[in-house]
Amino acid sequence: xxxxxxxxxxxxxxxxxxxSLGSLCLPVGLDGQDMVDLxxxxxxSSPFGNEERVxxxxxxxxxxxxxxxxxxxxxxxxxxxxxxxxxxxxxGELFGLDAIYSKKYMSSAVSLGTSSLCAIEYKELExxxxxxxxxxxxxxxxxxxxxxxxxxxxxDLTAEQKLAGFLIALAARYKQRxxxxxxxxxxxxxxxxxxxxxxxxxxxxxxxxxFVNDGLLTINRTDLTIxxxxxxKEMGGCASVC
Amino acid sequence: xxxxxxxxxxxxxxxxxxxSLGSLCLPVGLDGQDMVDLxxxxxxSSPFGNEERVxxxxxxxxxxxxxxxxxxxxxxxxxxxxxxxxxxxxxGELFGLDAIYSKKYMSSAVSLGTSSLCAIEYKELExxxxxxxxxxxxxxxxxxxxxxxxxxxxxDLTAEQKLAGFLIALAARYKQRxxxxxxxxxxxxxxxxxxxxxxxxxxxxxxxxxFVNDGLLTINRTDLTIxxxxxxKEMGGCASVC
DNA sequence: GTAGACGCTTGATATGAGTCAAGACCCCAA
DNA sequence: TTGGGGTCTTGACTCATATCAAGCGTCTAC
Numbered sequence: 255x256x257x258x259x260x261x262x263x264x265x266x267x268x269x270x271x272x273x274s275l276g277s278l279c280l281p282v283g284l285d286g287q288d289m290v291d292l293x294x295x296x297x298x299s300s301p302f303g304n305e306e307r308v309x310x311x312x313x314x315x316x317x318x319x320x321x322x323x324x325x326x327x328x329x330x331x332x333x334x335x336x337x338x339x340x341x342x343x344x345x346g347e348l349f350g351l352d353a354i355y356s357k358k359y360m361s362s363a364v365s366l367g368t369s370s371l372c373a374i375e376y377k378e379l380e381x382x383x384x385x386x387x388x389x390x391x392x393x394x395x396x397x398x399x400x401x402x403x404x405x406x407x408x409x410d411l412t413a414e415q416k417l418a419g420f421l422i423a424l425a426a427r428y429k430q431r432x433x434x435x436x437x438x439x440x441x442x443x444x445x446x447x448x449x450x451x452x453x454x455x456x457x458x459x460x461x462x463x464x465f466v467n468d469g470l471l472t473i474n475r476t477d478l479t480i481x482x483x484x485x486x487k488e489m490g491g492c493a494s495v496c
Numbered sequence: 497x498x499x500x501x502x503x504x505x506x507x508x509x510x511x512x513x514x515x516s517l518g519s520l521c522l523p524v525g526l527d528g529q530d531m532v533d534l535x536x537x538x539x540x541s542s543p544f545g546n547e548e549r550v551x552x553x554x555x556x557x558x559x560x561x562x563x564x565x566x567x568x569x570x571x572x573x574x575x576x577x578x579x580x581x582x583x584x585x586x587x588g589e590l591f592g593l594d595a596i597y598s599k600k601y602m603s604s605a606v607s608l609g610t611s612s613l614c615a616i617e618y619k620e621l622e623x624x625x626x627x628x629x630x631x632x633x634x635x636x637x638x639x640x641x642x643x644x645x646x647x648x649x650x651x652d653l654t655a656e657q658k659l660a661g662f663l664i665a666l667a668a669r670y671k672q673r674x675x676x677x678x679x680x681x682x683x684x685x686x687x688x689x690x691x692x693x694x695x696x697x698x699x700x701x702x703x704x705x706x707f708v709n710d711g712l713l714t715i716n717r718t719d720l721t722i723x724x725x726x727x728x729k730e731m732g733g734c735a736s737v738c
Numbered sequence: 739g740t741a742g743a744c745g746c747t748t749g750a751t752a753t754g755a756g757t758c759a760a761g762a763c764c765c766c767a768a
Numbered sequence: 769t770t771g772g773g774g775t776c777t778t779g780a781c782t783c784a785t786a787t788c789a790a791g792c793g794t795c796t797a798c
Contacts (some may be wrong), residue, residue: 291606315523324741330647333733338651349783352647354640360647379637391622397639398596404646405594405602409580409693426747444776453653454756475776491575655785686746696786701747717746717794 268322269293277431278346279320280374280396283388292389295378298322302365310362315353317373321345324369325441327450328361339450340404342366342442343428350376351397366441395495411491416451417461418490421471437479504537505546510564511535518552520570520588521562521671522547522638525630534631537620537732540564544607552604557595559615563587566611567683570603579694580644592730593620593639630714659703660732663713667722679721 270281271289284292301324302308308319311331319326323455326343330468340361343349352358353363354376383390411419440447470486472479480486508637512523526534532705550561553573561568566584582603585591588676595601596618625632653661671677678691691699709711712728716723722728 332651334650338652340647351640352644355637356640357643360644378630380633383632384626386621387626390625390632394622394635394639395597397596397636397643401639401642401646402594402597402602404643404650405582407581408646408694409572409578425666426723443633452650455775456757456777457755460755463777496549697745697789698747699785702785705747 255355263372267300273322275320275322275346275431279332280348280392281387282392284386284393288386288388288404291382293376295382297373297375299371299373301368301370302326303364304367306365308363308365308371309350309359311359315350315357315359318347318348318350318354318376319363320374322370322371322372325366326363326369326371327366327446328363332360337449338452339446341422341445345431345448348396351400365423366446376447391431413451413453414459414461414464414489416453416489417447417458418486420451420490421478421480422449422463422483422487422490425483435480436483437477440476440478467481480496510540512538515564515703517564517588522590522631522634524634526628530628530630533624533628537616539615539617540560541615544568544610545611546556546607546609548607550605550607550613551592551601553601555601555694556616557592557599557601559588559617560592560596560618560621561605562590562614563615564612567608568605568610568611568613569684569688572603576579577693580694581687581688584666584692587673590638601653608688628692636724655693655695655699656696656703656706656731657698657733660707660712660728661691662689662693663720663722664725664729664732667725668707677722678725679719682715682718682720 258417270276270284270293273279273281280461281289281292306320308326311329323342323345326349328340328343329338331337331338340352341349349363350359352361379389379393383393425435425438428438444458448458450473451458455465460470462473466473468485470480470482470489472481510520512521512526512535514523515523523531523534530545550568555666563585565587567593570582570585570591571579572582573579581596583591591605592601594603605703621631621635623637666681667677670680686700687697690700693700704713704715706716707728710732712724712725714723
């Protein structure tokens with residue numbers, strides 16, 4: 255990828271210690287010199303435009319990424335050429351972790367809208383983790399969370415339950431980041447939501463209509479408001495986040 | 497759990513350095529004193545009987561487990577009471593890793609047939625990982641593998657593709673452990689296979705019949721022989737293991 | 739042996755969600 | 769302002785797989 259990566263030393267770079275996402279991201283538990291050590295292995299990228307690629311499946315793994323702003327999706331492609339969105343990544347979340355074992359990216363990472371991220375050389379991160387117990391701890395925690403989340407996506411639910419669960423989880427993640435949990439923008443197109451949840455875009459459309467009719471939410475293109483959170487949670491069966 | 501756990505110092509315990517699973521399990525990359533250090537935090541359990549529980553969902557997380565012999569399944573239960581088998585674990589594989597983040601087990605672990613395992617206090621494992629770069633490396637690798645695998649289970653496939661993929665992956669894992677990759681025992685009941693793959697037991701039954709009719713495999717209760725691996729792989733679309 | 743239980747198989751039917759096809763809406767560009 | 773391309777919605781129809789309901793093995797216990 256020819257994307258320009260600014261060094262952490264460049265003036266435009268907001269260091270981890272100053273970043274508002276510190277409480278969600280890798281720096282959890284770090285301060286003083288430890289924080290500086292981490293900052294020194296983090297590089298900040300210039301923004302990505304809509305649908306711009308960070309890396310492609312099959313590329314040699316070297317870095318993991320943390321979302322700084324906007325949203326990224328990770329997409330795997332099976333041998334038949336069908337693609338599947340494994341996740342949408344919000345600010346403070348990491349992606350690329352699935353490549354550690356295989357040493358090459360198993361998925362492609364793509365920007366949704368205008369988004370930016372931080373890149374961390376994995377080799378350096380692993381070394382630094384030996385020195386900094388808190389960093390190792392947080393890295394393992396974040397990977398564990400990832401395991402748990404992708405496992406809970408596997409449960410057999412109706413389309414209705416899956417979509418409700420998806421919205422609840424998204425709301426919770428926005429809330430965690432200090433945004434409204436009842437009103438937010440659906441950055442990704444319906445097609446992407448459908449793909450991620452293994453359903454047809456038409457089904458997503460019909461379900462949204464039903465949710466609106468049932469007074470669970472209002473929606474205007476990408477502007478979504480959750481009207482009855484309780485009912486939505488009940489419907490989703492607390493599938494993802496309870 | 498009242499299960500007896502023998503200390504690694506007890507005579508019956510086969511130490512990691514002598515264990516044939518060392519090349520798959522945590523000890524990868526360790527030797528000398530490092531191996532001894534690991535052995536000292538590993539406890540070996542007495543065998544579990546069929547359907548016996550190792551831990552229950554909701555219990556406080558303290559240990560991760562490595563399968564020594566037999567097979568274990570991990571089961572999550574959603575708020576509606578439906579259970580879902582997140583995985584079957586073969587010798588050398590770890591489970592309980594999804595609990596690191598949440599600090600309590602998200603799933604229950606259950607023995608299939610007579611099986612045994614090793615228990616590792618997670619706190620001690622994390623501490624030891626600071627000291628031993630190779631151990632940290634392997635732990636992160638195994639977690640990454642787990643992420644990748646559960647993600648690839650999420651792709652939208654037909655029942656036929658899912659079952660074929662499941663058998664291929666199982667064959668590959670047996671091969672890795674020095675067993676035949678074409679002939680093995682299906683330790684788990686049809687019901688469990690169906691549950692894991694999100695289908696009805698009847699569908700599994702019908703598909704097995706079709707696979708036999710099409711000359712892909714022969715099956716006698718739990719005794720399965722893959723006759724045409726190539727065709728099976730093609731059918732599975734290399735979904736899990738290529 | 740025989741009875742009971744359990745798991746597996748098989749067939750008939752139902753249904754949720756996919757597919758196909760058309761139309762509506764929205765946004766941008768000229 | 770108008771035209772064109774994309775995304776989203778809606779309706780009609782199809783199909784894969786679930787569900788329901790027997791029936792069949794096979795194993796165990798007495």
